[in-house]
Amino acid sequence: MVTSRPSSPPSVPSGDVAGGRTDLAQRGTDADAFASGRVDPLVGRSLTALVADATRRTPDATAVVDLADRAAQGAVTLTYLDLERRAEALAASLRAVGVGPEVTVGVCLPRSAAQVVALLGVLRAGGAFVPLDVSWPARRISAVADEARISAVVAGTAGAPPELSAGAGFVPLLRLDPAGRLATAGTSARPVPGDAPSSLADPSSAGDPHAAGDSYSTVDMENLAYVIYTSGSTGTPKGVMIRHQAICNRLHWQVDLLGLTGDDTVLHKAPLSIDISINEVFLPLVAGARIVIAPPGAETDPGTLLAIVHAHAVTFCYVGPATLGAMLERPDAEEAGRSLRHVWCGGEVLRDEAYRRFRERWRARLYHGYGPAEATIGVSCRVFDPDQATARVSIGRPNPNTQIRVLDADYNPVPLGAAGELFISGLPLARGYLNDPRRTADQFVPDPFSSVPGSRMYATGDLGRFRTDGEIEFLGRADNQVKFRGFRVELEEIENVLCGQPGIRHAAVVVVPGEAGDGEAGDDELRAYCVRAGTGGPPNLRAVLAGQLPAHMVPDTFVDVAELPLTAAGKIDRRALAAPAPPPQPPQEQQPPQEQQPQPTTIPAGGGTR
Structure with a gap:
């Protein structure tokens, strides 16, 4: 059990294992047989360039279908060319206020077509987007924006602009309508002026997105693509810095693994503050496929998700094991899921019984993935073919250009079959935590197994073990150990x-x-x-x-x-x-007694929005 972490790993790890002292060289040989994924070539084009490639191939193909319930505008549908033009209009305005490589921009929009335009627009300007989840309290939005030192904010046309602290000064604010068209501009942290400042670019001057030329080609593959904030144990969120090289290599590998094409439809349901949302948005865009955007709140409603999958012939979706189980319990699950070719499951332990029920209902290929935000969404996966009726579930083997080791508290490799903490190194590793060198040093520690100077590995806090067949069993969080x-x-x-x-x-x-x-x-x-x-x-x-x-x-x-x-x-x-149950209310005169609810609120079996 991992209970503490030394300030730095020893240069030559050593230690005892059950049954006596084990030679480090033999220990390392056993571990290294399974620790590394295959080596793939590095992708040489930025995330924006990969999307532009798909646009050139099929400019008139549908890129985005936004199912948000908008009484006035109705559903929003964008072709690839629409998406690129609107993203380039936003990018032109962002460049005009100084956005470029290594410059962060806050994106404060609900899940929508406008949100996709905003993400792509920030990248086309050369910047790195920072999700500011609209569901967060105002103080958290302000804290993350301050910590990230954002230089601009992209928000929607409805409601007040996100409030930043007085120390942030006047941060340019750009607003998009629900279809992703640039509407107004001004400054956040203060009331937004009615007229856009003259320094902002005229959206109509953006013209053909491909003629903007090589606006995105100035981005180096080591530049930041995005910064996503995760919860910190101290109460202060941590901004994980992800490079273009890391996310582009992941997407390229995943498109090949899935065989994703322009005929596929991908469901986007995750909140932007969760890193899998980045995959849900950009995986289909890189492949030339179509994104179907679930309305806000649908992510916790298995019935609504199934209805969307059925109505829009979704072929690929990400779900957590708990959501997957709730979807499979519904009586219409088998029929609703017929269009699915691929289901990617992760975030929690997928149990053998859940796999068996999945196979009873659906013929899709199942992928069980694992990975923290600090390692570009995912670092391992197990692929289950449709003809596998039962399987001993694991999180598979390391993805390409990735190393995963199972170590004890002194950074020693543990024997095969023994539990230890999972440590990740290689291409997917984040640059660290933005503006937080102390916590970066705590979690991204020197890698004693690498011959490359300066190499690091990320201490996940997750427990696992290598099986003798080389696959990894996930055993849960080290911090899910409680004193009772x-x-x-x-x-x-x-x-x-x-x-x-x-x-x-x-x-x-x-x-x-x-x-x-x-x-x-x-x-x-x-x-x-x-x-x-x-x-x-x-x-x-x-x-x-x-x-x-x-x-x-x-x-x-x-x-x-x-x-x-x-x-x-x-x-x-x-x-x-x-959470404790609410205290029972005393009965009132001439009122029927209220039914007590001793159990926590759950999603109704018949579905329902949160």
Whole structure:
């Protein structure tokens, strides 16, 4: 178990393993047999150039279909040429206010056609986009914008502009209408003037996007493409810096792996603050395929997602295991998913039982991917062909130009089959955290296994192990280990045992505050939430688990739920499960008694928006 991390790895790792001291050279030989993915050539064109290539091939093909419910405008559809022209109009205005390589621009738009235009426009200007999620509190938007030192903001035409701190000064603000046309410009952090400043470029002067020439060719492959902020343990978000080289190589590999073409349709449902959204937007654009944009809120509604897949003949989508399970539970899942050719699943552990149910319903090829934002979305994947009825699920092997090692707390390789922390190195690695050298040094540590000076590896905080066949089993987060009644407990271990019981489809275990009565705090309790297959499953789960787990790991309470609550990223919302239930309301005269809801809010089985 990884409990602490030295300030820097030793130059020559050494250590003990079970059964006695093991020679480092032999240990390294065993690990290196599986640690590296194949070596692919470096892609030589920037992200913007790759999209421009697709536009040249099929300028009149549909690039974007925005399904947001807009009573006035209706759905928005853009061809590749429409998309490039509107992105170039925005880029011209951004260049006029100084945007170029290594300059950050905030994008504060809901998931929409305008958001896609904004991302591409920032890149065409040579800059790096920084997602400012419209669902964030104003203070977080301001904090991220300040930390990223953004030089401009792109927002929508509806509502007030994002408020930046007074220290940010006058940051240029450019507004796009729902179809991605440049509408007005001004400055954020202060009321927006009615007239656009004269220094901003006239959108009509943008002309043919290809005649802007080589506006994007001045971008070096080592320049930043985007900075995406993730939660930090200190409460301060961390800005992960991703280079054009890293994201372009990933997309090129993925297009080839999937065989994606202009005949494919890709679902975009993730919030922009989650890195998989970058893949959902740019993978189809690089391949010349079509993006179908789910309306805001649909990401937590399995019924709506299935309806979109069915209505628009979606061929490829990303889903988390919890969302996938909820989609497969629906009675219309088999028919609704007939168009799917590829389903990419990641973010949490995919269990063997979930794979079996997937294979019963859909003939699509399933990909189980793994990777943190600090390593350009993904670093490994396992491909399951449609003729595999059952499979022992893993996260596969390292992707091209990627190394993954399983190390102990002293940076020693652990034996095959033993658990340790996953460390990532190679091409996908982020440059680090923007304007945060201390946390960069903490997480991106020197790589003692590389002969290249200055090489680093990223300490993921995730636990895993190499199987003897070279595939990696993901074992959960090191920080999901909790201290409970004096014992250290791995919550995932309890969940794995629960999901191994017949009739148990999903399970989540959380620690919740206990009550001693009269509103007084009591001892914490271990609570298990279970989704059963109909009325299946053991009637007395406590007795079953008592026969397989130590007493301190047997949950105090078992709660049956129709579905587990999901976050916007499609993961199990453990905070919602652990939240205390609201106190019961006293009955009122001439009012029927209210039905108590002792369970946390869950997504209705029939679907519903958040």
